[in-house]
Amino acid sequence: MQRAPNLLNTADHSRDIAGLTYVYPVVSRRAGGVSVGINLNPNNACNWRCIYCQVPDLKRGAAPPVDLEKLERELRGFLRELTQGDFMLQQVPPEARTIQDIALSGNGEPTSTKEFEQVIELIGRVKKDFPLPAHLKLVLITNGSLISRPHVQAGLRHMARMNGEVWFKLDSATGEGRLRINNSRMSLKQVHAHIRLSASLCSTWLQTCVFNLNGQPMSSEEIRAYLDFLKDLLQAGVPLKGVLVYGIARASQQPEAKLLSRVDRVWFDQFCGKIRKLGLEVKPNY
Ligand code: SF4
Numbered sequence: 001m002q003r004a005p006n007l008l009n010t011a012d013h014s015r016d017i018a019g020l021t022y023v024y025p026v027v028s029r030r031a032g033g034v035s036v037g038i039n040l041n042p043n044n045a046c047n048w049r050c051i052y053c054q055v056p057d058l059k060r061g062a063a064p065p066v067d068l069e070k071l072e073r074e075l076r077g078f079l080r081e082l083t084q085g086d087f088m089l090q091q092v093p094p095e096a097r098t099i100q101d102i103a104l105s106g107n108g109e110p111t112s113t114k115e116f117e118q119v120i121e122l123i124g125r126v127k128k129d130f131p132l133p134a135h136l137k138l139v140l141i142t143n144g145s146l147i148s149r150p151h152v153q154a155g156l157r158h159m160a161r162m163n164g165e166v167w168f169k170l171d172s173a174t175g176e177g178r179l180r181i182n183n184s185r186m187s188l189k190q191v192h193a194h195i196r197l198s199a200s201l202c203s204t205w206l207q208t209c210v211f212n213l214n215g216q217p218m219s220s221e222e223i224r225a226y227l228d229f230l231k232d233l234l235q236a237g238v239p240l241k242g243v244l245v246y247g248i249a250r251a252s253q254q255p256e257a258k259l260l261s262r263v264d265r266v267w268f269d270q271f272c273g274k275i276r277k278l279g280l281e282v283k284p285n286y
Pocket residue numbers: 046047048049050052053054055058106107108109142143
């Protein structure tokens with residue numbers, strides 16, 4: 001396989017760094033080690049368009065058909081390189097020389113692929129052939145909009161048997177907010193139902209991106225709606241693992257990029273504190 005030209009760091013998530021179509025290495029600030037990324041959207045297509053999205057030339061649409069043989073070849077090749085080759089030594093700083101997870105996180109919504117269930121099965125099969133850490137997780141980073149599809153649910157059931165985790169995007173609990181941030185028209189009722197479904201099938205964390213828009217953080221009404229929504233989920237007995245709250249670390253590739261900036265650290269910590277007060281675990285990533 002082609003070698004990465006530079007030492008990877010947390011700001012370098014280039015999908016083609018290893019010269020592969022589906023598999024890419026990331027030293028992840030979220031995961032705290034090397035994450036084996038799987039990008040099922042090499043066409044840069046997503047059914048949403050988040051204003052902070054870092055995918056260049058993002059298009060609205062779905063993932064193209066997955067070449068499962070190629071994906072298996074790439075995954076085997078890369079896991080071999082990580083476990084038997086000198087990739088770690090050559091490309092990864094000493095403090096991050098551990099394989100943290102395999103993450104379905106690409107240039108679009110991964111569950112939009114028709115082969116989603118087969119992809120999960122494939123990962124499970126390939127994983128068994130390598131001496132990987134017992135705690136290795138399989139993470140699905142998703143906007144959660146397609147979880148009502150039976151083959152996505154089947155994939156989540158399979159993930160649950162593989163130390164799987166779903167990171168389910170929730171940036172706003174108002175229709176206006178989701179339209180503004182995600183360009184999504186999903187109703188709150190649907191979002192609630194999809195989170196509930198996800199959490200019933202596989203361990204589920206919510207992931208919330210916070211930022212200033214035109215210099216202003218989330219309004220107090222937005223914060224109230226967001227916290228009320230979390231309360232509703234808890235009261236309904238939805239077994240959430242917690243909330244991953246993260247700031248914008250890398251530049252958006254969307255036309256709104258200039259309107260976005262990082263929230264103030266104090267604001268960020270207070271926001272996380274409000275979620276913790278509900279009794280939920282928060283993993284902050286400023
Ligand atoms: S859901 Fe993810 S890939 Fe899709 S537009 Fe939003 S940030 Fe980008």
